[in-house]
Amino acid sequence: MLELFNRRARTMEPAELVGRIEPEDVISLEQRWLPPMRAKIEELRKAGTLTREEVTRWNVADAHWEWPAKVRDRVGQLQWASHALRCGGDTQGLIFMNLVYKCRLPQQLKQHMVYVDLVSTAPWNRPRLVPNPMYGGVGMILVTEAIIRSLDEGFEGRIGLHSLPGAESLYREKFKMDCLGPDPACGNLLYFEMTPQQAAALLPSTAS
Amino acid sequence: MNSKHRPDRQWYARMIQETLDDDFIVGPAFDAKPKDAATAEQPLTVAFGLLVRFSRRAKRLSVEELAEKLSVEADELQHVERDPEFRARPRTISKVANFLDLPVGEVMKLAGAAVSNDASFNANALKFAAHSDDMAALSSAEQEALKSFVRYLRNQE
Amino acid sequence: MSTTAKKTLTLVLSDTEMDVLDSLSSEKSLSKTAVLRQALRLYQTVDIRQQRGEKLFFESASKEKAELMLL
Numbered sequence: 001m002l003e004l005f006n007r008r009a010r011t012m013e014p015a016e017l018v019g020r021i022e023p024e025d026v027i028s029l030e031q032r033w034l035p036p037m038r039a040k041i042e043e044l045r046k047a048g049t050l051t052r053e054e055v056t057r058w059n060v061a062d063a064h065w066e067w068p069a070k071v072r073d074r075v076g077q078l079q080w081a082s083h084a085l086r087c088g089g090d091t092q093g094l095i096f097m098n099l100v101y102k103c104r105l106p107q108q109l110k111q112h113m114v115y116v117d118l119v120s121t122a123p124w125n126r127p128r129l130v131p132n133p134m135y136g137g138v139g140m141i142l143v144t145e146a147i148i149r150s151l152d153e154g155f156e157g158r159i160g161l162h163s164l165p166g167a168e169s170l171y172r173e174k175f176k177m178d179c180l181g182p183d184p185a186c187g188n189l190l191y192f193e194m195t196p197q198q199a200a201a202l203l204p205s206t207a208s
Numbered sequence: 209m210n211s212k213h214r215p216d217r218q219w220y221a222r223m224i225q226e227t228l229d230d231d232f233i234v235g236p237a238f239d240a241k242p243k244d245a246a247t248a249e250q251p252l253t254v255a256f257g258l259l260v261r262f263s264r265r266a267k268r269l270s271v272e273e274l275a276e277k278l279s280v281e282a283d284e285l286q287h288v289e290r291d292p293e294f295r296a297r298p299r300t301i302s303k304v305a306n307f308l309d310l311p312v313g314e315v316m317k318l319a320g321a322a323v324s325n326d327a328s329f330n331a332n333a334l335k336f337a338a339h340s341d342d343m344a345a346l347s348s349a350e351q352e353a354l355k356s357f358v359r360y361l362r363n364q365e
Numbered sequence: 366m367s368t369t370a371k372k373t374l375t376l377v378l379s380d381t382e383m384d385v386l387d388s389l390s391s392e393k394s395l396s397k398t399a400v401l402r403q404a405l406r407l408y409q410t411v412d413i414r415q416q417r418g419e420k421l422f423f424e425s426a427s428k429e430k431a432e433l434m435l436l
Binding site: 001004060062116118120136140141142148162164167186 | 209211213214215216217219220221223224225226227228229230231232233234235236237238239293294295
Binding site for chain 3: 077078100154155156
């Protein structure tokens, strides 16, 4: 049973991981997530400060990601796995993972991995965007789910992802992933991979 | 969701506390300018939506009536007509094409379900898409535009 | 939830097909089921893109020739 940290009440609250992003999650995104995110983008645009740095500072890089279109396009495709994380009666997080990509890190070149394509958390959970964020742990649970999926698929915990600016230390230090440097094919975002050894060190060994 | 690899509650609680102020958003970097590919597709789907809307109104049908005739969801038809970012299902697109007696392949390109690298096709669609004023009955200018575009599409077969 | 419900399929394969499956399974360190799952995902992915009018090419190591895959 999964739980999120309610930052206001300072307690853990039960959360539900849904096996696939559902229409109600898309509705939640369109009606409740996007308005405050778009409002912030508009605010920056009007102030003439709509730059990558400012967008990073306020943590609204995902305002234009078009989740609804992606959900519609990907829903019947086996190469894409997705989850929604729900808590407190609403959708708190979304993730898309790809199941056919291969590794680039030399020591696991062309091995199978789970690639983390998109992760978003509801705007009211973001400390950089709102003064009183609601839930903590949404993104952490979702990225961990990619590692678990990788283990379940027989990929030994290998995952890959491109890190947005400002998040590099998270993947490098806390998840202990290897960094392959900026990827020109992905807007020069830093590309990270996790090895089976790193996955084993991060997740406790499960009793048989 | 069950997995034998899932850590226990304590692990999650600890990890959440350790990463409480970290940023887990993953995806493409912010780009102040929209991608060329995205903007190129938009005029085509606008033309598709307009084609459906004008044709429907020319036949004096409501969205619900047309949806019923085509055996598709009224909701989807509404999105087709109004939302340039919406991508209709191939099944719906081919039903629309058949209903309007138009070559399916050409309509697929218009609806964003197939690729169009044809500059002349794109230009014709763009020209038609410029007629997107909302009026109850088709003006004679709109009727002309519709007839002309439909003629063009049928000639592509 | 429909994505977690599982169904069973019994496959009949020729000796050669089984050899290939065994060989891939061993090379990729994946179970035979995992290999077939990956094959299904890839097959669908290629199929969807071709239906959209895209073409599949192979590029040689020297990047000279791009061979169109007529799949």
